[in-house]
Amino acid sequence: MSKLIYLDNAATTKTAPEVLEAMLPYFTEQYGNPSAIYSFASHNKDVVAEQRERIANALGAKSNEIYFTAGGSESDNWALKATAEAYQNKGKHIITTKIEHHAILHTAAYLEERGFEVTYLDVDEYGKVNPADVEAAIRPDTILISVMYANNEIGTIEPIKEIGEIAHKHGILFHTDAVQAFGQVPINVDECHIDMLSASGHKLNGPKGIGFLYIRKGVKIRSFVHGGAQERKRRAGTENVPGIVGIGTATKRAIATMEERTAKEREMRDYLIKRVMEEIPYTKLNGHPTDRLPNNANFCFRFIEGESMLIRLDMAGICGSSGSACTSGSLDPSHVLLAIGLPHEIAHGSLRLTLNEEITKEDIDYVVDQLKTIVSDLRGMSPLYEDFAKKQNK
Template sequence: MEQIFFDNASTTRMKQETLDAMMPYFIEKYANPSSIHSMAKEPRAAVDNARATISKILNAEPNEIYFTSGGTESDNWALISGARMNSKKGKHVIISSIEHHAIIETAEYLEKEGFEITRLKVDKDGLVDPGELRSAIRPDTTLISVMMANNEIGTIEPIAEIGKIAKEDGILFHTDAVQAVGHIPIDVREMNIDLLSASGHKFGGPKGVGFLFMRKGIKLPPFIHGGAQENGKRAGTTNVPSIVGMGKALEISASNMKRNTEYLIKLRDHYIKRVEKEIPFSKLNGHRTKRLPGNANFSFKFVEGESLLMLLNMNGICVSTGSACASGSLDPSHVLLGIGLPHEIAHGSVRVTLSEENTMEEIDHAVDVLKSSLERLRSMSPLYEDYLKNNE
């Protein structure tokens, strides 16, 4: 049975061009770029080239890009070091209530260190209200972190407006842009971003590599110690092949962004239209238009998301659920609860995230399988049976 991959928010397939760019640095040009001998010259130049490529796409400068092991490390570095750096001025940090766990759990860690965390609520579409953000700012607020685009519901936040508010108040502003980089246009200058996290495998690069944009002038303390790599900011032997691959992948994504965006929106909107028209008791989660091009998250009443996911998987459709049950928690996603969904509806959510490699035929097949799977699950649901009896 052929499988259809609709889980591109979790990871993307690495393109052949990316792998081709990486290969020489595994076998032929394998020297450590931190060495001073002649063999280190080419690997060092390749890393510099990747840094320049990434910085140009974000309208940053090369010396503002610091390579890490991925988005989680970048988030931890930005939040922990950013908070500690200004702790003498104040220990109040603001985040949104629907951040990725790399921010949520790091904020909880900071609370144990004595920091106070304000978790901004979002509206029913998952948007942070800049006015509420402004009201939450206190004299001791030193750091704001709001994600650029939500990993579950796809909502794109008003980052430029939030960045302007932070700048006016002299507050450090970080955004987790893991889901956004390579998929939507980003200009760190226009958006007034001080710190930005990204992960290579979310836009066609390899896993285990990412970067932190750090605006020039911000002296963020190192998070990992033990060497002078990354201008003394991030110790560890430079991961040359992965850095090269990430740079190549972002170059490809940026050059094709306009075309891919138009195509993905066409696929996404077709999926949304068919689901809303043909499947009763379905609800689109996230903002209808201010959302990532390839994201469509639906809640389906009278079913459990995990059961639906398993049926779809048995039919070759690879998606993810908006519920955290699969990870051992009995609670549904904090994001879905954060936008106001009741527990029983949040539990019945499925996220579809597309790539430019998906087709309209795959969309139609997936909707057909989704319909039949929901009909099967609802036929076994006592809640659905009661609903039908009460509404005859």
């Protein structure tokens, strides 16, 4: 492919060169098992501790509150399943939202099959959860509230601090899936009264297969993987030292560059949104207009299918994603877009473009110019658009 413009950074990001460079020695030179007692291995034990401290500092947490996992999905599963198991004598009610990542929604469904009750909160037209709705849903048997920090599809940032205060006031554990937000927006677990937080390395220019779960000291949730004594006996298995170095280095990089990097992403995002909304008719911007991730733009184009648009964009060297699940074999549109009130026929024509700091104005111009042609061509083949155009011309 002669041209590649990668605009799917919410799905995964390119591993930064300095991250890869930091990881390489731990594959071939410093390959010792951190649990061994000889000095060759103890070096890696110290390195793991250093990365744990680095991540904790980024959250305003303590290093012994960071537990390394294989990624965001494992962290979400751990937070929900282990909390349910540990606190089921107190109650079996969990509160979450209709727009969570499937790592939360499918885990919640799993728990429902085992006798737990789950309240799925509605959101407004921008994808925002109303903190008053969270408080109204609390019952005497509520043991956990789980609300994502920012939505992975439409980019809306949730009122996490307000929700955390409500959970804290009622003595209920509060978990947030911060996979999209960590490294993109400042997060302080104490200020937001967060008891558990999930994150993943490959969303912030780190490697795949590594993440962490922050667990506030004093939260009595169970071990998730049984076996050895790793991760303070809460998550067994030989530590993924290269991955841990990778996510630690990526975290250091993300925090150090956050202000400048996200300012550039926000500038390019707003330029993209402005051009698309002004130059492509019958288009809707999804998500909150201002309280959204700096690199996220999500649109719905009426009268077309998202899958066809993605194929045409790919042919033009542009990587994006659709809110529609057509590409995974389902005819159902995104659960997030349905939750914000979009009808099926509009939700099917969605496109998510997520930027990084390398995207230029020239890249955006190329993308929008291609998109204008693609949308026009697809609408030209749509009987629905033809009928609509006839009615407009009457």
